[in-house]
Structure formats: C-alpha cells, structure tokens
Amino acid sequence: MTRAADRVAAVTGYRFSDESLLELALTHRSAGSRRHNERLEFLGDALLNFLVADRLYALRTNDDEGDLSRLRASLVRGVTLAEIAAEHDLGAWLNLGAGELRSGGHRRRSTLADALEALLGAIYLDGGLEPARAVVERLFAERLAALPDATSLKDPKTRLQEWLQARGHPLPHYELIGTSGEEHAQQFTVRCRLERPPVACTGEGSGRRRAEQAAALAVLEVLEAPGG
C-alpha cells in the first residue's frame, strides 16, 4: 500500500494515519474482498455534497438556492468526479477484480467517481472534516475558480419563462404536434409558441418533456439572436 499512499499524498496533500482506510477506499467490489469501498462511497458522497454546498454558499452570495443546487450538481456529477480522478490517475491505484481489470474497469467513469468519493470519506474518517475540506478545495480548485454563470445552467424552459416574465409577456404555449417511431423508441415533436413577441418553433425528443425543452431552446435562440 505504501506506493499508493505516497501517490495519494502527492495528489491530495493528505497522508493517512490509518492506511487500512485508504486501502478500503481503493478496493472495488470486483476485487472479491468482503470489504470494499461502497459504504465509504456513501459517506464520501454526502460529505462532498455538503462541502461543495458550504463553499458555494460562501462564494455565491447573490445566487438563490436553485442556482446553488444547479452549480453544485455541475461540480459533483459523476462525469466531473471521473474527470478529476482520471486527471490524477486514481484508476492505476484501484484494487479491481481480474475480469473488471481486463474490461477496462480502472478507466470506467462510475468506478473512478465512486473511488474518489470513497477516498474523501476515508480522509474524513481518518483525519476529520478540515483535512477533507482541504482536499476538496485542492481537487476542485480549478473548477471552483471557473464556475459558470448560474443562468447558463438553467434548463431552456425555465430560462424562457424568466425571459418572458422579466418583460411582462405572457407565458409560452407548448403543444404536442406529433409522435413517430415504434412504441419503445418514440420521438415526440412539440411546438412552443409565444404570444408576444410572436415566435414559434418546434423541437423533437425521445420524451415529451425533452421535446418541450428542445422547442424552448429554439425559441430562446431566436430571441437572443443578434439583432433579434
């Protein structure tokens, strides 16, 4: 474990007192051990959600709770965690079963994301909240510094509604105008129509709500077009 411990210390700035916690965090269910990292992942997921919420609360004093939720979701979703784990080559230090290893498990997004959460949970158990907070700050530093404008994370229907409300215009009408395809692979087509300004666009999607979002996005693109 010492090489993994050295590597984790180099990446996180944290050195474990109890290396068995580190080993547990890096042990995937496929390794066949009775003990693996899924309980630590449960703890680490909750810890990460809280630490990111705390950071965003302090950082984004003008954002409402919906904006804060969306910003947090963009930071802690699986694909972001997997990216961070991959940037630091965490996959190379995982204990995986032979079959999982052959099928590329050490590069699998969900495995990497789960291991990163488990590692944070292990650091908290080993050292307490403040060391875990310092590691989160370090691993998420670039992404916290480059957080998007909260508005751009809203879904198109919400953005369109807010655009209209800010101008005192009526809300949009959504109308299902068609479906196509087999029962299990249906495509929906929805029209989004405004009374003021008079704009209407259609959108398609694999569900009615997705089609509505696509239609709202098309309308927003008309409204926000230069000179539009």
Added chain:
Amino acid sequence: MTRAADRVAAVTGYRFSDESLLELALTHRSAGSRRHNERLEFLGDALLNFLVADRLYALRTNDDEGDLSRLRASLVRGVTLAEIAAEHDLGAWLNLGAGELRSGGHRRRSTLADALEALLGAIYLDGGLEPARAVVERLFAERLAALPDATSLKDPKTRLQEWLQARGHPLPHYELIGTSGEEHAQQFTVRCRLERPPVACTGEGSGRRRAEQAAALAVLEVLEAPGG
C-alpha cells in the same frame, strides 16, 4: 428575537452568537424580506444529509450502501423533518407573510421541514460542525434509536428478487395485462408471475412501475403468509 432565541436554545441546546443568523433561518420567503431562509435551507439540507450519513455509517456497520441510503431517506424526508419541527412548535416562531399565516403556513409540512433545515444550516455557520452535529443527535435521538430493519425499507420488487435469489429460484416475470382510463389518468394492470414456487398476482397503479410494485407486494404477501 430574544424569545425565539430562548425557545430555540431550549429545544436545540444551542444558543446563537449571531442572532441575525437565527432570524434569517426563521424568515420564510412570504415575509416579503429580500433575505429569507432558502439559501440556508440549501446548506442545512446538505449538512443534515452528511451528518445522518456519518451517524449511520458508524451505527450500522453491517448494512450495505443501499441499506444506508434507504435508512437515511427515511430520516431526512420532508414528512419526518416536519414532524420534528412540529413536535418542538417551530412553526410558532416563523416569520411568515400575512397571507401565508392566514392559510396555515406555519403548519405547512414543507415550510416546517425547510425551516428546520435552515436552522441547522444557521447553527453550522454560527458555531461550526460539532454544535450542528450535537443538535442533530438531539433532535433525531428517538428516531435514530428506533431505526427500522433495513430490509423493511426496500421496495417490493427488490425484496421479491432477493427472496427468490436467496433460494436459487428464477426471477419473476412482469407482464402488462391492461390499461384503462383517459390518457392523463391511466391505470395500469401488471401480472407478476413466479416459476418457482408457482405464484401469480396482479397489481394496479397509475404508472407501469407502480403497478409492478403492487403486483410484487401481492406476491410477497402470499410467500410470507403464515404456513405459505
């Protein structure tokens, strides 16, 4: 604020250094103030999820992460939080708008649950993690001591699958056997059928998955019946 501060101190065992944080936690959006408790609720929700996860991790060493998730969900869902808030008469101390007050807002479940989360967030900001942890331990003491068996929180389809797998039996078959009602209020009927033991039951619900759960529950009741 002093009476509210005294009351909150009596209930939680925590006395605020900065009473403006307490006031913010007790201020509902309807009060018309530019600042209200929704951002604190975002923080407190994340904090509560983490503290309960941490407690369950230590308390339930034999439960897997799925069990831990279900136990946590049962503790932190809105209806449980509203019960705790109501037990301590938190509603009486909320700052609500006149309309909200007339319509019984101080007894509304979501308002109570949100205010309790906001209060926990405020305690954390005022005093740090350990005071917030102590308050959670105190408010949830009875419920933590009386946690259900993790199995009883699983959904019927999962419980049925585990019952069959533990006995080496084949998995159940679910079959949609009918729908009724208007498009927006459809009822689904599903049959759940086992090969071994030969049991089949139907279930109904407002969605296909709900109907499957109802059918699985009916089968479980047959399997678990005394002498069955």
